[in-house]
Amino acid sequence: MNHFGVEPTVSAEHILHGLNPEQRKAATTTDGPVMIIAGPGSGKTRVLTTRMAYMIGTGEADPAGILALTFTNKAAREMKERVAGLVQNERMEPRWLGTFHSVMARVLRSHADKLGYTRSYSIYDTSDSERLIRDLMVSRRMDPKKMKPRSVQRLISEAKNKMLKPSEVTKEGKTGTATAAAELYLPYEQALKKANAFDFDDLLLKPIILFQRFPDILARYQDQWTHVHIDEYQDTNHVQYRLARTIASRRRNICVVGDDAQSIYAFRGADIGNILSFKSDYPDAVVVRLEQNYRSTKAILRLASVSIANNRKQLKKQLWTDNSEGPKVQNIWALTEQDEADHVRRIIREMRIRKGYSFDDFAVLYRTNAQSRALEAAMVRNDVPYQIIGGVSFYQKREVKDALAYLRVLVNPSDDVSLRRIINLPTRGIGKKTINDLTTFAGRHQISLWEVIADFQRIGLGVRAVRAVGAFKDLIDSCSALQEPPQVVARRIFKDSLLLQHLRKDDTVEGQNRLENVEELLNAVAEYGLGVGSAGSLAGFLQEVALFTDADASDGGNGKVTLMTIHASKGSEYPVVFITGLEEDLFPVLSADESAESMEEERRLFYVGVTRAKAQLFLLHASSRMRFGMQETRQYSRFLEEVEHEVEAIVYRPTATVRSARSFARQGRNVAQPQRGSTGLSIKIEPGSRVQHRDFGSGTVLSVTGSGDRRRAEVYFDHVGPKTLMLRLAPLRVADL
DNA sequence: GGGTGGCATCTTTTT
């Protein structure tokens, strides 16, 4: 019996069984700061979970005393299951194991009133924030076409993540968007507060403010959480760093795990410096390096090491493995993205037959979500079961967000963003003009839209508008008054608002799908409603789903091939991995050219993708790919070039087109990099210049017309005569002198 | 006020 009154069911030795000496050290050094530098496939999840189980099992930590923070729900779930498996006693499961956002949302929930929010607050995701910003811009007569609300949102989010206050963001000497962001930051914060809403960044920021303002609350949590764990520490941003430091400052039992080579979230503020400087933050930190890889073959690991060696900024690690050499990594050359998808599909089929793999042994990775389309089509055509992780998640689908907006308005009527979303959906006679009148009134009196509606008679609307607004008010009022389980309330508002009827009217396949999605949402509400107290309330449901992402729905062993971005693949492993679209301007993305740092981040991303593979890795690229609805000639990725000695290049169906495309790509590299808008390609092309075409040979430019993407050249070819070519697309380069 | 058709824009990556 340990001093928490729980009988351990397994011995410490049993829990630690099978760990190598380094892993064991990492798992049992439970006093003071620890940093675990862990390469891919080194068993870091295992170490972290063993560590928790060990502390709980030996009675060193209370199950509620362990704080373990991850970045994805998937990682949290996996860890929870593993600890449970090790301690074999559900009373001893760690209670504060979750993502940064979900754990902090839990903290916030208990103290929201202290910050002046009511318990029925809304949580705004990025698209909600964007809508709010768009509304602010419109009311300030800024043109949302010139300054994208999305870019403004991103800049404000960036400022919040750097913990800059509105007063600290200056407007001078900035680009238009930055000026707009600086100008809108304060109004945005005020609007959030007025809407009784937190945005994603607030979920981490507000707890810090809470802790600053109420030291007794902080002390309570510091007291409770005796041991702090942070997974993927290289991905922490400034706010997360501050949170961790604040919480751990009292006991200093902080254990971070990370791999600087796998830092791929700089774009959302992740600061690789956090892991690089851990030792200066905690000079007495014990550092453990886990360099043995248990996952991949030698061939795969070698390719990963060769690739990442091109990065300058990194902690040196010497990865090694006892695993077998394995088959050579294959580099497959496809003609188009359809051809690429077809190779993937064909290899999956062959490997299933010849080597006995099952569908869930395969992962197909890509850089951008847009690439999933062709792959998906190939899977559908050939009856290959597949799942796509990420992309548009269920709770981000338009119809689901619309339906959720109804529920949010019921729970939190101050939620202007949600209210505007549904006020005229389906159309009920509250048009642009009326909405404008209501908004203006709300703005003038500094009240929420709902307060205006609640008192609509006094605004002086037209007869028709009065009737329409009155009906809407009655609808919301009657449903909020219901004292029924959440699913009953939800079904009632969807029905009375005519939302369901509206969806039913559309009998196209997509329309039916939308209806089904709303039905599915109702099921989710019903399921959640089975909980007790606030855990089963509508407000609780809404706050929970706000943090749900599609990636969380993934699970292995379901007999499906997995398609996802490389970002989404972090933390998983598959026997066979395909990385597709290895082309300049796609992977690495073009904008990565702008700085060495972002190029290094792209390379780390490639590294992450490569190291997902256990047994066999395929790298693919296409000579031609449809982008922006146009067929584009592609050059293969520099990442392929860097590992060219580690791959076996395979050209299936080798055709003249493929080969000349290849040699063209090689020669053309320094001459005419295709660029968006093609200015780079076209400056050197003017009447009189000599050019070389992939298929037509050499020629002389007669004239150049059009601009931007429509820029064309009339060329007289030595052997085939005159041709007009789109400069954006043509495999054309300036001839060598 | 509501509906429809044309057009511009879009592509990083996510909690």
Add this chain to the structure above:
DNA sequence: GATGCCACCC
């Protein structure tokens, strides 16, 4: 090639 926005007509 989809999506969202705007202008235009009922």
